[in-house]
Amino acid sequence: MNDPSLMEKIVSLAKRRGFVFPGSEIYGGLAGTYDYGPMGVLLNNNIKNYWWKKFVEERDDVYAVDASILMHPRVWEASGHTNGFSDPLVEDKVTHKRYRADHLLENVGVNVHDLSIADMGGKMHELRLKSPDGNELTEPKVFNLLVEAGIGAVEGQKESVFLRGEITQGVHVNFKNVLDSMHPKLPFGIAQIGKAFRNEIVPGNFLFRVREFEQMELQYYIKPDPTGGKQQYEYWKQFSMDWYKGLGIRPENLRFRQHEEHERAHYAQDAWDIEFNSPMGWKEAWGIHHRGDWDLRRHQEYSGISLQYLDPDTNERFTPSIIETSGGVGRAFLFALLDAYREDSLGGETRVYLALSPKIAPVKAMVSPLLKNKPELVAKAREVRSLLRKVHPTIAWDDNGNIGKRYRRQDEIGTPFCITVDFDTLGEKSGLKDTVTLRQRDTGAQERFTVSEIIERIRLAIQ
Numbered sequence: 001m002n003d004p005s006l007m008e009k010i011v012s013l014a015k016r017r018g019f020v021f022p023g024s025e026i027y028g029g030l031a032g033t034y035d036y037g038p039m040g041v042l043l044n045n046n047i048k049n050y051w052w053k054k055f056v057e058e059r060d061d062v063y064a065v066d067a068s069i070l071m072h073p074r075v076w077e078a079s080g081h082t083n084g085f086s087d088p089l090v091e092d093k094v095t096h097k098r099y100r101a102d103h104l105l106e107n108v109g110v111n112v113h114d115l116s117i118a119d120m121g122g123k124m125h126e127l128r129l130k131s132p133d134g135n136e137l138t139e140p141k142v143f144n145l146l147v148e149a150g151i152g153a154v155e156g157q158k159e160s161v162f163l164r165g166e167i168t169q170g171v172h173v174n175f176k177n178v179l180d181s182m183h184p185k186l187p188f189g190i191a192q193i194g195k196a197f198r199n200e201i202v203p204g205n206f207l208f209r210v211r212e213f214e215q216m217e218l219q220y221y222i223k224p225d226p227t228g229g230k231q232q233y234e235y236w237k238q239f240s241m242d243w244y245k246g247l248g249i250r251p252e253n254l255r256f257r258q259h260e261e262h263e264r265a266h267y268a269q270d271a272w273d274i275e276f277n278s279p280m281g282w283k284e285a286w287g288i289h290h291r292g293d294w295d296l297r298r299h300q301e302y303s304g305i306s307l308q309y310l311d312p313d314t315n316e317r318f319t320p321s322i323i324e325t326s327g328g329v330g331r332a333f334l335f336a337l338l339d340a341y342r343e344d345s346l347g348g349e350t351r352v353y354l355a356l357s358p359k360i361a362p363v364k365a366m367v368s369p370l371l372k373n374k375p376e377l378v379a380k381a382r383e384v385r386s387l388l389r390k391v392h393p394t395i396a397w398d399d400n401g402n403i404g405k406r407y408r409r410q411d412e413i414g415t416p417f418c419i420t421v422d423f424d425t426l427g428e429k430s431g432l433k434d435t436v437t438l439r440q441r442d443t444g445a446q447e448r449f450t451v452s453e454i455i456e457r458i459r460l461a462i463q
């Protein structure tokens with residue numbers, strides 16, 4: 001995507017049309033936070049529901065959990081999130097990849113022994129050190145990505161806990177609970193949608209990198225095999241890509257990319273991203289990671305509770321391996337908007353529209369009477385709308401301004417269909433009674449159909 005102004009257009013449309021507002025805006029905002037408005041909530045829910053349908057509801061081998069955001073501090077020790085506490089880290093200002101400042105300096109022959117963080121920063125300036133990708137780096141800082149909170153009512157005696165930095169661990173700590181309560185047989189998965197928090201050093205690019213975001217994840221437990229679960233891994237890679245394409249994003253704007261060895265978390269046996277062709281370049285949209293038995297093994301070690309699986313057929317006990325498929329809701333939301341943004345000229349006028357898939361479009365259709373001061377038209381249009389609302393609740397009503405303006409408003413929020421009730425609907429011309437005009441968003445084409453034909457068309461389109 002090479003329209004550099006596209007992101008600005010999306011940010012402005014998102015605000016103007018009630019999708020996304022800057023967090024705490026009337027107080028000047030809070031960096032790295034955004035609030036979803038009326039249209040944004042609808043789009044966000046549609047994306048999550050579509051994920052839930054494909055990853056949970058349509059499957060017999062997936063269970064769902066909804067774990068707490070606040071977790072025991074030992075969880076983050078076991079997962080390795082608190083270990084990096086004393087590492088001096090720098091971040092590539094463009095790719096946002098993080099590096100150990102001491103490692104980068106050592107690579108160019110600097111003896112970092114006994115260097116303070118400030119000294120390391122000084123050395124980096126002196127040497128004009130760039131990231132391995134050739135970009136500017138942030139100042140080295142000792143920091144932890146986890147956001148800290150205090151719980152307990154008495155000031156001074158608060159217990160320090162972390163808001164979860166990923167939703168993954170909420171699933172793994174419940175592995176035994178799901179096993180004991182549901183008795184699933186391997187392979188099976190545990191799915192979750194929920195918020196995660198990260199102290200990103202450089203939040204930015206609108207919803208792409210924020211400090212509070214929502215994730216959709218499936219942790220799929222398999223029996224370790226000599227191939228490293230290759231078949232299952234490939235299956236989930238493709239399943240995730242198919243899901244992303246199912247959002248309506250054009251296939252040419254999506255691709256797979258394998259992580260190189262140095263990018264992978266130390267426990268990951270294999271890692272692939274689904275990337276989206278964004279105005280900032282190809283960017284991670286989704287991750288499919290082979291986590292080996294790292295999480296279960298570590299939680300077993302740190303909690304002292306056995307997280308092994310007993311194979312009922314062979315009586316063998318082992319720690320399952322994990323394939324994770326994980327993505328951000330906000331990123332899917334942003335990428336769907338970026339991909340759907342269109343400008344064209346229709347009837348000699350420039351217009352903006354969002355070519356969103358009817359499946360995720362916040363409003364499925366808009367119904368309006370041709371004139372708002374003709375009670376017969378209004379009554380009939382209200383009747384059509386209530387019939388359509390039996391198919392889907394988000395059927396808008398608009399009787400403001402002229403019909404062209406109403407269409408433009410719906411185009412900008414991506415409403416796939418607009419239905420107009422006119423005098424012909426009431427039977428002014430023979431043979432047209434009970435027909436209405438259906439206007440298609442992408443082409444602007446208008447055709448007459450009976451109300452029941454329209455109900456069926458919309459029902460099929462939004463599935």
Ligand code: ATP
Nearest residue numbers: 200207208209210213284285286287326327328331
């Ligand atoms: P990145 O490299 O972009 O920081 P990551 O590799 O740390 O991402 P994971 O920990 O694998 O990301 O998280 C899984 C998914 O969660 C990502 O693919 C992305 O969609 C989403 N995600 C991660 N961090 C953020 C963030 N700060 N803001 C919005 N979404 C995020």
